[in-house]
Every structure is written in structure tokens, then in C-alpha cells.
Amino acid sequence: MISTWSLLMRKLLWISLFVAGAASAADAVAPTPAPQSNDAVINMLKSANLSFDVDWNGIPLGDAIINLIPQGKGCYRYESQTRPVGAVRWLYGSPQEVSEFCVKDGVIRPSRYEYNIDKRPKDEFTLSFDWAAKKVTTVKGGKTTVRDLPDVAYDRFGMQQAIRLWVMSVPDTTKRTEAEFVSVDAKDINHYRFAILGHEKVETSVGTIDAIRIDRIDSKTRSTHSWVAPSRDFQVIKLESVNRGDVELKMLTNK
Template sequence: MRMQRWVQAATLAAAAVGPAGAAGGGGVSVGAAGDAVDMLPTFKAVYAATWNGIKLGEITLELEREGTYCYRYQSHARPRAMVRMFYGEPAETSHFCLVDGAVKPVRFRFDHGDDSYELDFDTVDSVVRGAGETRELPDNAQDRFGMHQAVRAWIMRQAPEPPEGDFTFSMVEDDRIAEYTLRVTGEESVKVPAGSYDAFLLERIDPRRIGRFWVAPGADYMPVKVENGKDGDVQLTMELLRYTAKDDAPEASAGES
């Protein structure tokens, strides 16, 4: 298993979570269902990853603001010693902006030695440049890391009710563009090291691939646990360990209310 594939799988939907241990309470306030999301709460969160029962180490995710509607989203893996010896410590960074409540990617970078690459998203010309080529950009395109926050905005738009319908997006990587579909399939209570949460069960719609994400309304409508696998077997589990909220909302400028 290559380390970058672990980081990609382990962080597939895990993103910001709210006050640890807040079962069914707390979380970000949102407007009525259907309102556009105009702000994403920022955070620093640490998750534990396990592969087939073997502890891989920790992944830190951090969302920071870059202006009023734009953000920088970063990951850094801190694997256990034996894993680090063979695969290093890869990192991912996504820059994106909220446009009409939807996430629009701007730039993505994957840092891992010879496997590093960068993608630049040009929504004006509808192309993505990087990895040695220029490709046509689908309207629903997301980079493989920033898509976490795209899912988050979709869920928040329908909150406080469980999101209805499907969320379908095209994930852009260095060597391919693949379509993914997610759907809420139930409601469950889940306990992770950070606390207990009432959650929606969000699943990837794919007959061969397992993708389960426990999304907690009391945790800013984001996953507190994720499972990934294939052919009926769960291979990777990821759970929230620690979370720190950031209070860095931009101040209104003169003339804004």
C-alpha cells in the first residue's frame, strides 16, 4: 500500500468536526434548509487511522481562512515509525472559494517526493492544468482533498434535516477524473475517542467499494468516523481523536452589516 493512497483514503470525507463529545448538540448554526452556505467554520483536527487492524498513525487536518470567502485546507500525516520509514510523511493542500454556497477549487498540491504534483483550476476557461497536461474541467469538479469541504457545504445547505438526494462530483487527480456519488442511508449513534455523536450515515454508491461516513449534526455536519474498503471488506477505519475550533471569521468592512 502506497502512503499517498492511505492519506487519500483516510481523509476521503473526514473534515472539520465540532465540539468534542457533543452528542446531538452544539455545532455550527445554519439557516433554513435550502439556504446557501456563506461560511465554513475553521478548525484543526487530529484523526487516528487503522488499516486491517494495524495502527497506521495520525492525520492532522486544518482549515484556515484566506479572505472572506476563500480557504486553505491542509493535511499532514504522522505515521508510526515503521510506516514512516518506508513511505515518508506526505501532505496535501487545497485552496478553494465559496461561490453561491458551493466549493470551487482553485489550486491543489500533493507533496511526497518524486510523486509530488500540483493542479491549477481555471473555472473561467473550464480547464485544469498540471501534471504535464491541460484537461477539460467538468462543472462539478473537485480536487481529491478539497472535496471534503464540498460535501460539507452540501450537507449544511439542507441542515438541520438529513440531506436528501445524491451528491455527485467529479474528482480530479493527476492521472484521471472519476465520478463519485454519496447518499445518506440512515441515522445512527457512534462513539469515537473524541466523544459520542448522533449521526447521519453517508455512503458511497458503488457496488464494489465501501465508503461509509458518520456525519454528526452536533459536530458541524461532518464525519466523525469513516470506513473504506472493497469487495465487502472494511480495510481502513478513521476516527476523530482531538479537535480545536478556530474563531477567525473575517470582520465586516465599512458598509457591511
């Protein structure tokens, strides 16, 4: 269980669960969501404090706290802290992700991303985005690399907010709608596809919540199912990581 927690929390934590495999070049490419006005995007983004129970194959692993914090007009700090229980915490530690971004020309522009874990410093890395030069600088294990950036891209954690904004902009969320997003990780820059699949009821410890289901659809073996609640500013209330049809990791709101 420890190695499984390590793999998932390092590569799949929260919306980074969406980027477990690259899209096939043979698959049809979904359109990238169109930019909105700066004011519209800023009005959609609000501060948030989220809390989730985390299970692996039905075994409680601990909880995760997610915060979205405004940092001046149009800029935000998006952070997560996992709190594993028992031997998981003692042996592996407590992962943390931070995405700092601003809204420009109606698009989320990440400025800095950090992945930290107290027990496994060799897995830590940072991303620094320079949009004027269209470059991203990665620092991992004392090694620095610089890569070119496409016109629009997100770090693997902050991408969750970009997906959220896309769902909020879709006129009819009862109909299937697809979109593509570009994710920057420690080594790769990949394209991923998501589909809105309609509305479903989600049972939680705080009641039944109407939510919109979003699936990652670019991998034949791995997927992620997430549910965002319109009554909660379209924040995620449930997320499942699926491997060959089996739900491995589940995160469910507990407040």
C-alpha cells in the first residue's frame, strides 16, 4: 500500500490524476476552450477551502485539504496538503502541491508550481513559467532544464481550475461536450482530453449533491471521473482514478 500511495500522490494527486497517460496521436483532437474576458474569469474564480476523504481500494488513507486563495486582483494561489494516516504518513510523508497563477487575456497563466514531500525530497520539483519568452524552467534534483511553451498550458495541479472554468462556460452541461488541455509536468508537455457527460447525484457524508460528471477520455486503460457541483461554485466534490475499469483511488468531499 505504501508504494501505491507514493505513486498516486506523486503523479496523480487531485487533478494530476488526469495526466497519467498521454493522448494517442491517432485519436481525434477536441477543441481547446475559447478564452473568456478577464473580468468574467475573475468573477468565476473565488476563494475556496475544500476537504476530502481519500481511499485506496476502499482502504482509508487519510484526507486532503485544497485551498484557492486570491493574491490580488486576477492572481491566485492554489494549494493542496494531503494528511495520510498511520504507517503511510510515517513511511512516506505528506505531499503538498502549490500552483500560483494569474488571469490574462481571459486565460489562466501559471507562474510557478511546486511539488514538495517531506519524506521523499528526490521527488520534489518546481516549474517557473515565463510567458513573455514562452519558456518553462524545471528544477528537480539540482538539475535545471528549460523547455518551450505552447500558447496555452497549465501545470498539472492548476489545470483543475482551467477545467472548472471550462465547465462553467458550457451553455448546456446535460449534453456531451469535449475539450483539450495542455499539461506541463517535470518531464513532459502533453495534450489531454476531457468530456462532460451530464448530471449525476453524488452521495456524500453531508448529503446528496447534484453534480456534473467529467471524464478524462484520452487513454484506453486509465481514466479519471470527477464530479463538480454547480451549487458549490463548480468545485470538485468527488474524484475517482480508474485503472482498466476498476476504481483504485477515490476522493470524496467530507464537508
